[in-house]
Amino acid sequence: MAQGRSLELFFVDGNPEGMQTAEVFNWTGHVLYFPRTQVAAALSRSAARHTGVYVLLGEGETGPLAYIGESEDVSQRIRSHDVQKDFWTHAALITTQANNLHKAHVKYLEARLIEEAKRIGRMPLENGTAPARPGLSEAARANMEEFLETLFIVLPALRIDMFVERKRPAVVPPAELEQRARGEAVEGPLFRLSAPRAGLTAQARLVLGEFVVEAGTHARGNWTGVDYATYKGLYTELRQSGVLVPEGDFCVFAENYAFASPSAAASVILGRAANGTLEWKTPEGKTYKEWEAETLSVLPQEDA
Structure with missing residues (x-):
């Protein structure tokens, strides 16, 4: 052709x-x-x-x-x-x-x-x-x-995302292993989410513009937010597709999963609508929103 x-x-x-x-x-x-x-x-x-x-x-x-x-x-x-x-x-x-x-x-x-x-x-x-x-x-x-x-x-x-691969391999690719052996930084910034009342802690990394939640992370066992919430459908989809697997009172991520935004990841994990830019924090305690603002502030400015 x-x-x-x-x-x-x-x-x-x-x-x-x-x-x-x-x-x-x-x-x-x-x-x-x-x-x-x-x-x-x-x-x-x-x-x-x-x-x-x-x-x-x-x-x-x-x-x-x-x-x-x-x-x-x-x-x-x-x-x-x-x-x-x-x-x-x-x-x-x-x-x-x-x-x-x-x-x-x-x-x-x-x-x-x-x-x-x-x-x-x-x-x-x-x-x-x-x-x-x-x-x-x-x-x-x-x-x-x-x-x-x-x-x-x-x-x-x-917005036709049925062909978008959201799963991320848990096994480190050989090329990445080589980068690590040379001491090169290959992983994106780390963020953590904590919800003590729900008994939940989670960890994710920002990789190539996507918010990747790691396999083994726990999420709420049921959606507890309102039915019309933006991410209820995504929570249901992940349950049906086997990405989220029931485990006692919770669900667990069966593999790494890449979300389009921190809020999508936080909402699925907490089982309700959530502002991921505030829920996710760096190991130093900065919110995602603060981290993002700080990152943007050091970018070079173009001359007017």
């Missing part, structure tokens, strides 16, 4: 004509993301009639649910799902600007997307079976894997 120069992301929301664009070099992909309420406006775009894959997102009877499919005319398949599937509220159509994907390409992409969604386990799939990968030449497979590599960077920008 010929390599292109940019990616266009179209966000069709309350204003059918409104759109934003972003560039990703050396990628020919085209992503159309829209709520179901704007399905007519979205499917009127020419890219919706291209060959591609798609992801339907919504709520099933027990929580978040997704469906992954492919078609030689994505718009026709979405019209069918508009009648036959009730659960979905948003859709992402993934095609190319020049419509140069063919049937074997999208069958491969569909199979790989389903594989990754099931492996990561962040969101249940309505798909009954996992299709086998079709036969492609080595060059075609390499092209599709490169296509997917960029797609997995793009989708989180749309």
